[in-house]
Amino acid sequence: MKILKFKKSAKGKYKLLLDNNKSITLYEDVIINNNLLLTKEIKEEELDSLMKQNNDIHVYGIALNYISIRMRSIKEIKDYLKRKEVSEKLIDKTVDKLIKSGYLNDFNFAKAYVNDQLLITNKGPLKIKNELIKLGINNEIITEVIDDIDNNILKEKLSNLMEKQIKIKKGSSNSIKVKLVNYFTNLGYEKQMILNELSLYKLKSDPVKLKKDYDKLYNKYKSKYEESNLAYFVSQKLYSKGYTKDDIKKVINDDDYE
Numbered sequence: 094m095k096i097l098k099f100k101k102s103a104k105g106k107y108k109l110l111l112d113n114n115k116s117i118t119l120y121e122d123v124i125i126n127n128n129l130l131l132t133k134e135i136k137e138e139e140l141d142s143l144m145k146q147n148n149d150i151h152v153y154g155i156a157l158n159y160i161s162i163r164m165r166s167i168k169e170i171k172d173y174l175k176r177k178e179v180s181e182k183l184i185d186k187t188v189d190k191l192i193k194s195g196y197l198n199d200f201n202f203a204k205a206y207v208n209d210q211l212l213i214t215n216k217g218p219l220k221i222k223n224e225l226i227k228l229g230i231n232n233e234i235i236t237e238v239i240d241d242i243d244n245n246i247l248k249e250k251l252s253n254l255m256e257k258q259i260k261i262k263k264g265s266s267n268s269i270k271v272k273l274v275n276y277f278t279n280l281g282y283e284k285q286m287i288l289n290e291l292s293l294y295k296l297k298s299d300p301v302k303l304k305k306d307y308d309k310l311y312n313k314y315k316s317k318y319e320e321s322n323l324a325y326f327v328s329q330k331l332y333s334k335g336y337t338k339d340d341i342k343k344v345i346n347d348d349d350y351e
Contacts, residue, residue, distance in 0.1 A: 094111045094112060094134065095111065095133060096133045096134065097110045097111065102118055104154075105121045106118050106121065107120075107124060109124075111135070119143060120150045123147050148183070152187050153187050153190060156170055156173070156174060156187050160191070164201070164206070166202050166203075167199055169229070199229075199230050204238050206221070206224075207238050207241075207242065210224075211242070215250075215254055216280055216281050217280050217283070218242055218247065218281060218282070219283065220279075220281025223281070248286070251286065251290050254277070255273070259273070263301075264334070265299075265302075265331075265340065266337060266340070267336070268335035269296050270291060270335075274291070298336055298337070306336075307345070314327065327345070328345065331344075
């Protein structure tokens, strides 16, 4: 089949018009690598090889485009190409080429991922670690990048977040502490670090919430108990909610609770 004409197409591709009234579209690299500009002829037995080379370049290109949006892990690229219904063999070939070209590197990806998460999110190291596991990063790399986190930066980050959360958490001092521990545990901070940071604060029960809880309990049970027993019963209920004895004494005695 003789090539009658080259017609430039999109994204580095050319449409080849053939003498059999047919046409094929090939990437420029395939044309150059097979000297088609010089011979201007395609043998029938070469066609399958040309189309295979073309597909290889196409898959490599869509993988590069996916990486250009942001850094990717090897697993992310493999999963993406699987969704594109690329064969396992070509996926492996493409990934190997991307690694050799320096576009894929799980250590560099993990390092950048940790830095980004610490910078733009409230996540702690344990949550980031779990996300890296899901992204297919091996344990050795994960251990190295997580251990490399500056502890001072982590403490400062936790301290700033703690101050904000203490201002908005409501309830008894004990319930506030439980809420804070659960909140930061879910964010991926180690429990001991959370408790160490909490020890720097003197948590106070919210007076408005305490008065509201007291009034609710008092009104609910005042018809069921005599005054002396009512005070004891309400005290126990408030104590179970995490209020301290001093909190309860102040609100019951209406002793200018603050």
